[in-house]
Amino acid sequence: MAAQPSPPVRRTVIENCAVATVDADSTEYPRGHVVVAGNLIESVGPGPAPVAPGEAVRRVDGTGHLLTPGLVNTHHHFYQWITRGLVQDSILFDWLVALYPIWARIDDRLVHAAAQGSAAALLKSGCTTAADHHYVFPRGGGDLLGAEIEAVAELGLRFTAARGSMSRGRSDGGLPPDSAVERTEEILAASEEAVDRWHDPSFGSMLHIAIAPCSPFSVTSELMREAAELARRKGVRLHTHGSETAEEQRFCEERFGMRPTEYFESVGWLGEDVWMAHCVHLADADIARFAATGTGVAHCPSSNARLAAGIARVPELLAAGVPVGLGVDGTASNESGELGTELRTALLVHRLRSGAGAMTARQVLRMGTMGGARVLGRQAELGSIEPGKLADLALWKVDGVMHSSIADPVAALAMGALPPLTLLLVDGLPVVEDGRLVRVAEEAVAGACAAAARELASRAAAD
Numbered sequence: 134m135a136a137q138p139s140p141p142v143r144r145t146v147i148e149n150c151a152v153a154t155v156d157a158d159s160t161e162y163p164r165g166h167v168v169v170a171g172n173l174i175e176s177v178g179p180g181p182a183p184v185a186p187g188e189a190v191r192r193v194d195g196t197g198h199l200l201t202p203g204l205v206n207t208h209h210h211f212y213q214w215i216t217r218g219l220v221q222d223s224i225l226f227d228w229l230v231a232l233y234p235i236w237a238r239i240d241d242r243l244v245h246a247a248a249q250g251s252a253a254a255l256l257k258s259g260c261t262t263a264a265d266h267h268y269v270f271p272r273g274g275g276d277l278l279g280a281e282i283e284a285v286a287e288l289g290l291r292f293t294a295a296r297g298s299m300s301r302g303r304s305d306g307g308l309p310p311d312s313a314v315e316r317t318e319e320i321l322a323a324s325e326e327a328v329d330r331w332h333d334p335s336f337g338s339m340l341h342i343a344i345a346p347c348s349p350f351s352v353t354s355e356l357m358r359e360a361a362e363l364a365r366r367k368g369v370r371l372h373t374h375g376s377e378t379a380e381e382q383r384f385c386e387e388r389f390g391m392r393p394t395e396y397f398e399s400v401g402w403l404g405e406d407v408w409m410a411h412c413v414h415l416a417d418a419d420i421a422r423f424a425a426t427g428t429g430v431a432h433c434p435s436s437n438a439r440l441a442a443g444i445a446r447v448p449e450l451l452a453a454g455v456p457v458g459l460g461v462d463g464t465a466s467n468e469s470g471e472l473g474t475e476l477r478t479a480l481l482v483h484r485l486r487s488g489a490g491a492m493t494a495r496q497v498l499r500m501g502t503m504g505g506a507r508v509l510g511r512q513a514e515l516g517s518i519e520p521g522k523l524a525d526l527a528l529w530k531v532d533g534v535m536h537s538s539i540a541d542p543v544a545a546l547a548m549g550a551l552p553p554l555t556l557l558l559v560d561g562l563p564v565v566e567d568g569r570l571v572r573v574a575e576e577a578v579a580g581a582c583a584a585a586a587r588e589l590a591s592r593a594a595a596d
């Protein structure tokens with residue numbers, strides 16, 4: 134039997150738009166094109182696309198638009214979508230103590246709803262890849278990590294699921310209630326199982342697993358050491374919270390006799406396979422160690438402001454060569470849940486702290502794209518618009534009433550209101566069109582999230 138011809142590769146042509154490639158040379162085209170073949174970028178350049186008229190393609194007229202790489206979210210807590218707006222006026226430690234007992238009542242059904250709400254907000258704000266740090270695993274809660282992986286896949290978001298954990302309860306000097314922690318051996322077994330079950334290291338993977346003990350004040354040093362050994366044996370990345378608040382620094386000095394960065398180094402937690410959330414309170418010596426080891430940082434400016442944690446020294450981190458990406462953090466401390474708005478927030482807070490030249494529109498766009506890809510170890514696949522990379526792309530409308538008078542389209546994105554999304558591609562496929570989710574009904578997601586929030590509140594009130 135003769136071999137059957139292969140079906141033609143689907144192509145999408147986006148043209149007549151401004152293109153910010155975020156490549157190594159920061160190449161931009163005031164009026165350019167991108168051709169997508171399958172799930173890959175085939176070509177990018179100025180002027181019309183080099184595709185013959187009549188060829189079977191989807192053509193998108195990008196007139197009045199800016200095309201960028203899809204944004205990359207490097208830190209989140211999806212389950213918190215159903216506890217937004219609570220504990221509004223507290224610093225981190227007090228906020229956690231108030232919320233831990235509520236979070237200890239989640240289950241896989243509630244987590245599925247919350248994860249869809251979080252993923253929806255990210256997609257609608259231009260995010261195509263997200264890392265979520267889930268660390269609350271109540272006994273009898275079911276398959277919580279599986280629930281969020283399933284929820285995210287239904288929406289089409291590229292995903293790094295960080296299997297978190299807490300092992301130091303209140304009786305052992307930690308912050309979480311004892312009912313919300315797991316035993317070290319349980320954590321290590323569940324983490325290894327998650328890697329074996331879900332982690333896909335292939336080029337273009339839609340799902341990575343990372344190993345992610347929660348924080349110095351909620352896990353033991355034994356767990357930190359053994360988690361690092363496990364992750365390196367399995368070939369996956371490590372993630373945790375670090376140097377988020379002055380209170381955390383005092384905790385480490387009192388408990389371990391050293392600053393957080395010194396503590397992390399002592400348990401094997403600095404390296405190119407590690408990224409940490411926040412890193413607000415870093416001294417010059419800490420920044421030097423991050424730079425020397427290639428340790429990455431997830432910068433979460435809105436959450437840090439919401440909890441009055443401080444302003445991270447991001448200009449200094451970037452100047453030292455530290456990989457830095459943007460993060461939403463959990464939506465109980467950043468109720469908007471949008472990654473796109475973190476571009477503007479980051480630019481403004483660093484100018485407030487360090488002056489008008491501290492951060493530019495293009496620097497924050499790079500942080501939100503290539504910076505995030507680098508932090509997640511995916512810079513060869515994501516973060517810039519270059520031939521051979523994955524077709525994760527955001528097409529922003531910048532000719533409407535909110536943006537038409539801003540001549541520089543990158544400034545319109547990074548300094549103005551978040552522009553509407555005309556098209557968001559993940560793996561070459563549309564997941565948002567004309568501002569609406571493609572694969573699920575937004576009204577159904579909203580209803581499920583509202584019901585889940587009410588149910589969790591009712592469970593907490595009943596105890």
